[in-house]
Amino acid sequence: MAKVLLVAEHDGDTLNPSTAKCARCAADIESAEIHVAVFAEEPSAVAAQAAALDGVAKVLTVANAANARPLAAVMAPQLVELAADYDYVLGPSTTFGKDLMPRVAALLGVNQISDIMSVEGPLTFKRPIYAGNAIVTVTAPADSKLVATVRTASYSAVASGDSAPVESVDVEAEIPGHTRFVELQTGSSDRPDLQTAARVVSGGRALASSENFDIIYKLADTMGAGVGASRAAVDAGYVPNEMQVGQTGKIIAPDLYLAIGISGAIQHLTGIKDAGTIVAINKDEEAPIFEVADIGLVGDLFNVVPELTEALS
Amino acid sequence: MEKILVGLKRVVDYNVRVRVKSDGSGVETDGVKMSINPFDEIALEEALRIRERGEAAEVIVISMGSSDAQQQLRTGLAMGADRAILVETPEGIDPLSRARALLKIIERESPDLVLLGKQAIDDDNNQTGQMLAALWGRPQATFASKIGTAGDTATVTREVDAGLETIEIDLPAVITTDLRLNEPRYVKLPDIMKAKKKPLDTLSVEDLSIDPAPVLEETAYAPPEQRARGIMVDDVAGLVAALKDKGLI
Numbered sequence: 001m002a003k004v005l006l007v008a009e010h011d012g013d014t015l016n017p018s019t020a021k022c023a024r025c026a027a028d029i030e031s032a033e034i035h036v037a038v039f040a041e042e043p044s045a046v047a048a049q050a051a052a053l054d055g056v057a058k059v060l061t062v063a064n065a066a067n068a069r070p071l072a073a074v075m076a077p078q079l080v081e082l083a084a085d086y087d088y089v090l091g092p093s094t095t096f097g098k099d100l101m102p103r104v105a106a107l108l109g110v111n112q113i114s115d116i117m118s119v120e121g122p123l124t125f126k127r128p129i130y131a132g133n134a135i136v137t138v139t140a141p142a143d144s145k146l147v148a149t150v151r152t153a154s155y156s157a158v159a160s161g162d163s164a165p166v167e168s169v170d171v172e173a174e175i176p177g178h179t180r181f182v183e184l185q186t187g188s189s190d191r192p193d194l195q196t197a198a199r200v201v202s203g204g205r206a207l208a209s210s211e212n213f214d215i216i217y218k219l220a221d222t223m224g225a226g227v228g229a230s231r232a233a234v235d236a237g238y239v240p241n242e243m244q245v246g247q248t249g250k251i252i253a254p255d256l257y258l259a260i261g262i263s264g265a266i267q268h269l270t271g272i273k274d275a276g277t278i279v280a281i282n283k284d285e286e287a288p289i290f291e292v293a294d295i296g297l298v299g300d301l302f303n304v305v306p307e308l309t310e311a312l313s
Numbered sequence: 314m315e316k317i318l319v320g321l322k323r324v325v326d327y328n329v330r331v332r333v334k335s336d337g338s339g340v341e342t343d344g345v346k347m348s349i350n351p352f353d354e355i356a357l358e359e360a361l362r363i364r365e366r367g368e369a370a371e372v373i374v375i376s377m378g379s380s381d382a383q384q385q386l387r388t389g390l391a392m393g394a395d396r397a398i399l400v401e402t403p404e405g406i407d408p409l410s411r412a413r414a415l416l417k418i419i420e421r422e423s424p425d426l427v428l429l430g431k432q433a434i435d436d437d438n439n440q441t442g443q444m445l446a447a448l449w450g451r452p453q454a455t456f457a458s459k460i461g462t463a464g465d466t467a468t469v470t471r472e473v474d475a476g477l478e479t480i481e482i483d484l485p486a487v488i489t490t491d492l493r494l495n496e497p498r499y500v501k502l503p504d505i506m507k508a509k510k511k512p513l514d515t516l517s518v519e520d521l522s523i524d525p526a527p528v529l530e531e532t533a534y535a536p537p538e539q540r541a542r543g544i545m546v547d548d549v550a551g552l553v554a555a556l557k558d559k560g561l562i
Contacts, residue, residue: 011475072443072453073446076447095471095473095474096473096474098439098443098455098456099453099455099456100443101443102408102439102441102442102443102444102447103443103444103447103453104447105409105440105444106409106412106443106447106448107447109409111407111408111409111529112408112409112438113529114438114439114440115437128537129340129435129436129437130325130331130340130434130437131434132537133333133340133536133537134331134332134333134537135534135535136531136533136534137531137532137533137534137535138529138531139530140528140529141528141529176450178451178452178482178486179452179453179454179480179481179482179483180480180481180482181478181480182468182479182480182481183478183479184473184475184477184478184479185476185478186475186476195474223562231492235493240476241458241472241476241477242473242474242475248491248492250474255561256556256561273540277556277559277561278540279552279556281552290542290545291542292542293542293543294540294544295543295544295545295552295555295556296544296545297545297546297549297551298545304549307549308549311549311550311553312553312562
């Protein structure tokens with residue numbers, strides 16, 4: 001049996017879907033027994049959501065006021081202590097997991113495999129390098145714990161069903177005081193979360209201003225879609241950074257992706273290549289986005305987008 | 314603060330479209346343009362700005378790799394770093410070994426701040442900074458888009474999935490940089506001449522008692538699956554029809 005520990009990502013109340021995607025990856029490990037660790041100030045709500053995930057055999061909760069925010073320096077020593085009983089320790093390849101897991105790996109004295117996109121064997125995995133321009137097969141040594149992050153866009157979330165047992169555990173780890181949370185600024189939005197939305201509408205530099213992005217929001221709201229943007233649109237200040245889709249932003253895999261006024265730089269395409277259907281609307285028929293789009297429309301977005309919104313209303 | 318240590322990795326230039334060798338044994342790097350990892354260049358720019366504000370006295374750049382990495386270190390010196398250290402290592406040294414080697418340098422240099430790029434654009438691992446902070450037992454602030462220093466602490470705004478998170482950390486610490494932290498300066502010709510006279514020390518991994526043999530075995534390389542080119546539609550009506558066809562609306 002392979003004992004797998006997943007680190008739950010959450011905001012204190014709600015389990016992030018990245019955890020259900022990690023569970024899908026973990027289930028690909030031969031004869032895996034999957035446990036989820038929840039670090040929180042008050043973990044019960046999140047633990048109940050984790051316990052319901054298909055394939056999860058047990059949830060461990062570590063309640064501590066210091067765990068109110070996911071600070072890597074605070075969580076890592078606690079996770080290392082729990083890791084003693086496990087063969088695999090997995091986290092999502094989101095900013096949360098990318099921050100935490102290498103710290104855990106180093107404390108355990110092992111290397112980390114980043115961004116698992118498929119499980120090829122008990123210790124063999126595929127992962128992207130060079131911004132996804134190459135896929136490498138990596139094998140870890142048999143005699144040490146395996147620490148890895150899971151590329152969430154490569155996996156769908158497992159369903160929720162029967163509840164696994166939840167066990168509260170105490171850890172002895174010394175928690176450092178050298179790292180302190182100050183604040184989190186979030187773009188408050190009622191729209192579906194970009195990383196998990198089934199439909200996403202993204203705008204690029206061609207929108208030309210923050211105000212013009214309104215037509216993107218209107219279309220997205222008509223479709224019940226999340227809203228993203230290219231790096232160019234973010235760098236130009238039209239929208240906040242958390243909306244960036246691409247290699248250096250969010251890597252997403254919606255069923256339907258609309259790229260509007262986005263030329264299709266490699267770094268953007270890296271972020272969307274797992275999307276189900278890609279629609280591109282651009283006035284430049286030579287734009288590279290059309291090489292990957294399933295449906296392309298050459299036209300002026302300022303005419304096409306309102307017309308499409310109208311047609312879908 | 315006294316010293317800032319900045320890591321500069323030599324990588325395939327970000328404008329190069331990397332290709333997998335036809336026999337699957339690796340990626341084509343022969344004759345390809347090499348540069349400083351763009352995130353590391355941002356780290357160096359930030360260190361220079363901190364020094365120029367009078368908040369640090371010295372900026373040291375360090376690279377690990379073959380002797381060719383001297384080129385990137387000279388570029389770093391031309392940007393304004395005071396001196397450089399090259400740790401000569403075989404190809405393919407993994408992030409944990411890099412972190413262990415950096416820790417040995419930290420023990421020699423006692424920097425107040427270590428600035429690294431959040432990830433290298435070749436292996437895309439995003440590990441070294443976090444691993445170094447762990448081994449050093451010091452704070453980490455990854456994905457920094459804003460850094461302020463005041464005495465023994467730094468306040469760092471981080472680009473996280475939910476938005477912008479601000480944390481306060483005690484120094485010394487490791488900070489890794491994201492794209493929007495700054496725009497690195499261009500190097501001017503007189504600075505390149507001046508950089509030739511700046512000190513560049515070379516060490517070997519053996520000098521640091523680090524075993525550079527990679528632990529993870531990379532067995533095969535393949536190009537990614539390509540998406541096929543789809544259809545073009547003439548107008549919005551055509552687009553709506555195509556979406557209906559696929560059952561998407």
